[in-house]
Amino acid sequence: MQNIPPQVQSMLAQLESYQGQLQLLVQQKQKVQVELNEAKKALEELEKVEEGTVIYKTVGTLIVKTDKEKALAELKEKVETLEVRLNALERQEKKLNEKLKELTAKIQAALRPTAG
Amino acid sequence: MQNIPPQVQSMLAQLESYQGQLQLLVQQKQKVQVELNEAKKALEELEKVEEGTVIYKTVGTLIVKTDKEKALAELKEKVETLEVRLNALERQEKKLNEKLKELTAKIQAALRPTAG
Amino acid sequence: MQNIPPQVQSMLAQLESYQGQLQLLVQQKQKVQVELNEAKKALEELEKVEEGTVIYKTVGTLIVKTDKEKALAELKEKVETLEVRLNALERQEKKLNEKLKELTAKIQAALRPTAG
Amino acid sequence: MQNIPPQVQSMLAQLESYQGQLQLLVQQKQKVQVELNEAKKALEELEKVEEGTVIYKTVGTLIVKTDKEKALAELKEKVETLEVRLNALERQEKKLNEKLKELTAKIQAALRPTAG
Numbered sequence A, B, C, D: 001m002q003n004i005p006p007q008v009q010s011m012l013a014q015l016e017s018y019q020g021q022l023q024l025l026v027q028q029k030q031k032v033q034v035e036l037n038e039a040k041k042a043l044e045e046l047e048k049v050e051e052g053t054v055i056y057k058t059v060g061t062l063i064v065k066t067d068k069e070k071a072l073a074e075l076k077e078k079v080e081t082l083e084v085r086l087n088a089l090e091r092q093e094k095k096l097n098e099k100l101k102e103l104t105a106k107i108q109a110a111l112r113p114t115a116g
Helices: A006-047 A068-111 B006-047 B068-111 C006-048 C068-111 D006-048 D068-111
Strands: A055-059 A062-066 B055-059 B062-066 C055-059 C062-066 D055-059 D062-066
Touching: A006 A068, A006 B055, A006 B062, A055 A068, A055 C006, A062 A068, A062 C006, B006 B068, B006 D055, B006 D062, B055 B068, B062 B068, C006 C068, C055 C068, C055 D006, C062 C068, C062 D006, D006 D068, D055 D068, D062 D068
Parallel strands: none
Antiparallel strands: A055 A062, A055 B062, A062 C055, B055 B062, B055 D062, C055 C062, C062 D055, D055 D062
């Protein structure tokens, strides 16, 4: 790093920070995506269940009786919440990718040998 | 890599790609095999259950009442699906192993010092 | 380490040991914190459940019928136990951090070049 | 390794192989120990359950009605099986440790400079 001008060094540090944030975002997105897929699959299966079927839900290590209507309402709310969170994460990812692209261009320009 | 002829370099890159694919296939096969063993074990236990026993199935974090007949049908279908997937993965693995063997032979032939 | 006086070397070894203990403590604390959050969330959900609702609890791979009153009592006890453990871990962490601070100061003093 | 006599090299390779086996054994032992502790804890809790309490057991992703007597019998058998396996693993570990000790002594003797 010795021959790199200080302002470029600071941009490189910023770049690394953005890349770390992006990696974290991508991990969070994958986690929410997995949860969302599971919730949607459960919703689909639950909709096929006959009215009046005995249904329980897990509450930590407890199992509590519920019914199809309540279970459907809770699952739908969960799906919505997860979709909102996923959209927020995707917007953040897009913005961060744009910042990364701009910063990379700036760094390349700063490091480009200036025409004599 | 400098003294290796370009066509051999390209074969070595292909070899590495095959090895990566093979590793992935083996991991997928193991995952399906574990799921299949669990499903078969559950099927075996379920078959021993008396007719009329109360049975529930898990649907995500919900628990939904079912009966022995339905549960057996679903488990048998799951076992079949997993067996089909396992067979497909095994065929892919076999083909990939053959390709790897052929390519390794080609590379060895290309690198063998030609008799003067 | 050759030019470091033996008593400083021994303090550095002690420092490393404290850091290892601290890392372990922090991991334990996080584990207890996660369990506590889950138990509190389950307690909150359970309190909203109507009296007389059928409730089961998991005992290893078994599921045993209980009732709201018993389940509440067990969950409250679990929350209390976890809070006691969390407090104990936090006290240990605080003490260890103080020891680390003191030892670091001692090491810095010992390594400081003495004024001629 | 160049100056190490071949028979010592072969003993060192054997030593490494023993160490690998030992590591594997210790991991298996820990896994069985964890399962055993869980089964014993479940057994203890189950014994406190009132006669006639509704009990289910998990069979893969299914939940099947059972009763206290059957569940107790199955858990006791599981505990016994795990204890037998744990004992076998501990015997293997002990034997392997003895072999390791003997081999280490042999290697040290072989590497000891012989008195002129």
